Each structure stands twice: as C-alpha cells, then as structure tokens.
Amino acid sequence: MKTNSSSSLLTVPTGLLKISELPPNDTSTSAESIYLSLVIPTYKERDNIKNVVSILSQLLDESILGNYELIVVDDDSPDRTWEIAQSLMTEYPQLRVMRRQQERGLSSAVIRGWQAATGNVLGVIDGDLQHPPEVLTQLLRSVEQGADLAVASRHVDGGGVSSWSVVRRLLSRGAQMLGLVILPGVVGRVSDPMSGYFMVRRSAIANATLNPVGYKILLEVIGRGKVDQVAEVGYVFRERKEGESKVTWKQYIDYIHHLVRLRLSTGRVGQLRRNVNFPVGRFFRFGLVGFSGVFVDLTVFHLLRTVINLGLTRSTILSAGVAIINNFLWNDLWTFGDISQRQRNPHQRFKRFLKFSAICLAGVILQALIINFLYNVLGINQYLAKLIAIAVATIWNFWVNLKLSWRVTDVK
Known part of the structure; x- marks a missing residue:
C-alpha cells in the first residue's frame, strides 16, 4: 500500500483493480457499514469541487443522513483540486479525499475509490455538475427496489442532452450502434452504455478483476460483474459552467478498444446471467x-x-x-x-x-x-x-x- 504525505488523505490502493466482497477493515459481519459510497473522480476541478460537495451533501443528508460517504479521487491536479477538497473535510464529515500521484485515468480512479470505500452500494458521478445531482435519489430508489445496477441514461424518458452539436450526437449514437455489433450481450443491456453516472451493488462486482480502457467504466461493470437486474433513470446531460471539457477523439478510440478487448476476453463476458424480457x-x-x-x-x-x-x-x-x-x-x-x-x-x-x-x-x-x-x-x-x-x-x-x-x- 502506498501512503500519502498527509494523514487526513486516504491511502491509495495498489495492485489489481479488484473490489473486495467486504468493505476495508470490516472483519465482523455484525459491524454496521455505510449504505452508499459515491466516488467523484476529478482532474483540474478547482472551480467546481466546493459546489459539488455542498450540493451532494445536502441532497444525501435529506435522503440517507449519516449513511453515506463522498470520496473525491483526484489525479494530482496541477490546480490542486485535492487540496481544496481536503480543506472541506472539517465542514463535511462524510467527505474523504484521495490524491493519486502514480496513476492516471478516470476509470482506474473510480475503481481505486471503490476499493477504499466502505459502502454496500458503490456509485460514481462527475465532478463538474454535468450530471444533475437530484437524479441520485431516483438511482437510490431503484437500488432499494432490487436493482443490482442503476444507470442514469440520456436515452430513456426524461433524458437528453442540452446543447450538443450534431457531430457529437452522431458520434455518441454511432458509438452505441458499434457497441451493439461488437458486444451486443453487454451494450444491449443498457440504453446509454457510455454513461458515467450510476450505482452498483458491491456484491455484483466483488472479486471481479476489472480492466478498463479509457474513461468509461460501465461496460466493464456489466461485462465482468454479476449483474442481474438493471434499472435506468432518465437525466439531461448539462453543459459545463466552470473548467474545460475533457472529451477528445482519443476517448472514442479508447471506447472501441475497450469493446474489442471485452469481446475477445474470456470468462464471464461470454457467460452473462441476465433477465431477458423480450418484447x-x-x-x-x-x-x-x-x-x-x-x-x-x-x-x-x-x-x-x-x-x-x-x-x-x-x-x-x-x-x-x-x-x-x-x-x-x-x-x-x-x-x-x-x-x-x-x-x-x-x-x-x-x-x-x-x-x-x-x-x-x-x-x-x-x-x-x-x-x-x-x-x-x-x-x-x-x-x-x-x-x-x-x-x-x-x-x-x-x-x-x-x-x-x-x-x-x-x-x-
């Protein structure tokens, strides 16, 4: 394990990207655990992080007071986002912060955050407010009603994008159509396979070695986890107010690379157990x-x-x-x-x-x-x-x- 310079920061997990069946330090089955661990991966989000933490804390205090944690995982941002987040910990007792200095990448940041999490339900939300926080309560409700995976989708009722260009819309839909051809058993289970806003039960991905490519992790969760029931909640993707967009052509290339690697890999990707409700x-x-x-x-x-x-x-x-x-x-x-x-x-x-x-x-x-x-x-x-x-x-x-x-x- 690698130790950070400040004792108030979380230790960065090392080794395989694998989620344990029991939360860290939980050696007793009678120990009370947190219900939700929500990871917020960040890179150069200094102008957003305080507002994000404030909004999420207020919303979750109303829903599951004292039964959640927010985990900011920052990739050693040059604007010192991690330091701003760390300064908020005294005001928000449910907040935990991790500063990664040896690794990079949104997908691995999410998994490292989940590895340090104590919750039975693991979630992820962007740190730039493009994911509307109020949708969290609907995702929570879906999990409470039995879903192993609850996904916020732009492509179901109540969903959409605010002001995307025609090119970006075509790229998004084209990527989904390509996924349906290359990996129909995984991509076909959700309407928005490139969503980065979801919750999953710890038990559904426990002990699975994850191996993501690029910035989207949902495909990996569905492909390598034991996800039976999937629920989707519509959300409108918002435009960024602060900071700069990180969407590049490389991310679409990484997505295709990820599809092909999942297609060719062995194990549960080709043996998914799923509830089929064929119309x-x-x-x-x-x-x-x-x-x-x-x-x-x-x-x-x-x-x-x-x-x-x-x-x-x-x-x-x-x-x-x-x-x-x-x-x-x-x-x-x-x-x-x-x-x-x-x-x-x-x-x-x-x-x-x-x-x-x-x-x-x-x-x-x-x-x-x-x-x-x-x-x-x-x-x-x-x-x-x-x-x-x-x-x-x-x-x-x-x-x-x-x-x-x-x-x-x-x-x-």
Whole structure:
C-alpha cells in the first residue's frame, strides 16, 4: 500500500483493480457499514469541487443522513483540486479525499475509490455538475427496489442532452450502434452504455478483476460483474459552467478498444446471467411491417429494373428507400404506437423518421453489398439475392431500433 504525505488523505490502493466482497477493515459481519459510497473522480476541478460537495451533501443528508460517504479521487491536479477538497473535510464529515500521484485515468480512479470505500452500494458521478445531482435519489430508489445496477441514461424518458452539436450526437449514437455489433450481450443491456453516472451493488462486482480502457467504466461493470437486474433513470446531460471539457477523439478510440478487448476476453463476458424480457408482441408487429416492406421493396425494385431499366445498385437503394418510408409509417402508428402517442408533435415525428432512416441507411448499404456479392460474385438469381439481403437488413433494423428505442429527446 502506498501512503500519502498527509494523514487526513486516504491511502491509495495498489495492485489489481479488484473490489473486495467486504468493505476495508470490516472483519465482523455484525459491524454496521455505510449504505452508499459515491466516488467523484476529478482532474483540474478547482472551480467546481466546493459546489459539488455542498450540493451532494445536502441532497444525501435529506435522503440517507449519516449513511453515506463522498470520496473525491483526484489525479494530482496541477490546480490542486485535492487540496481544496481536503480543506472541506472539517465542514463535511462524510467527505474523504484521495490524491493519486502514480496513476492516471478516470476509470482506474473510480475503481481505486471503490476499493477504499466502505459502502454496500458503490456509485460514481462527475465532478463538474454535468450530471444533475437530484437524479441520485431516483438511482437510490431503484437500488432499494432490487436493482443490482442503476444507470442514469440520456436515452430513456426524461433524458437528453442540452446543447450538443450534431457531430457529437452522431458520434455518441454511432458509438452505441458499434457497441451493439461488437458486444451486443453487454451494450444491449443498457440504453446509454457510455454513461458515467450510476450505482452498483458491491456484491455484483466483488472479486471481479476489472480492466478498463479509457474513461468509461460501465461496460466493464456489466461485462465482468454479476449483474442481474438493471434499472435506468432518465437525466439531461448539462453543459459545463466552470473548467474545460475533457472529451477528445482519443476517448472514442479508447471506447472501441475497450469493446474489442471485452469481446475477445474470456470468462464471464461470454457467460452473462441476465433477465431477458423480450418484447414478443412488438417483434411480431415489427416483423409484419417488415414483411409488407418486402413487397413494397420488391415491387419498386422490379419496376426500376424492368420498366426504367435502372442499374442494379441504384435500383436496390431506391426501392429500399421507398420501403423505409412505408415501414416507418406503419411502425410509428402500430409497432411503437404506444410511444408515439406521447410524442405527437410533427417535429418529434420527423426526428423519429430521421433516426429510423439513419439506422435503415446502414441496412441499405448492407443490402447493396450483399446483393452485389451474391449476384455478381456467386451468380445467384438477382431476386433470391435481394430476398437474402432484405432478411439480413431486417434483422439489423429490428435489433438496433429495439436497443436504441423509438423515442426522441427534446430538451428545453
């Protein structure tokens, strides 16, 4: 163990990134333990930390007075964030501070904080107030009601982003779609796999050796832990008021690296125990709509090829586009009608159409690649090749639409 220079600071754990089954120094099963340990990883958050600690302390005092701890884990910030946090400890008795001088990285900072934590429930929240603190009470309630993991999500009812650019929105959704392809059994369990705001029971990740890449740890918790019941709570991601954003292209690259490493690793990642609540009725309706789209697609494809004498690739793309419009209208009215009824605004419907079209566009590209390969390379009949391509694209469309949901977020 490494000892810090000040006795009021937490000792920084070393060795494997593994959470013990029992809290540190808890050798007696009869000993009373803290319910929640909330880790706040920081780096250059001098202007935010006092406000963060004050707001979180007030909120948790109202919910679970005396039954929680806040753990600030600072990566030796040059603005001495750890020192500001340390000065607050006399005012906030539930506050503990760790200064890391030998390690760097948000994910490992969270785990080191959890290793020093005494709580039965372990949580994480950003130190820049972009995660609304008031959502903590909803996450706590979800855990109290039996969830092993409670995740704050931008992609469920009540969630959204305040003023992200189109590029950032596309990157976020693109990263999720990529995750669904590479690691569907992990990424598909939550609507916001890149969330950094959640709570997990200690027992769900105890004794699992965590090996995160980059700044997001949720995938690691789901992939290597024993997480059965998952709950999600909507939250609106806020823009930073103080300090500078730490989002860079490297973080998206790290995310992809993390997905691939989890995919290739052995152990529980490929043997997840999970409660499956498959929406059979919705799948049946989606299938029927897709079946109607097949006839629309083939009819238009036939007309374009025989009447207009259009090329194979252009006929495939145009006929699929008409089928997409057909499928969206029926899915919006019938398959996902229960959700659409709560979002009747024409602007919201148009956003749903764009979202659906973007997902299907990938399916159209997939169709074009498959049909050209089957027809031009393998010599399969063009209509049979088209049917095979449609089948593959339909599976893609259902899976991604199911996981990304049918709703849109309008943040005021």
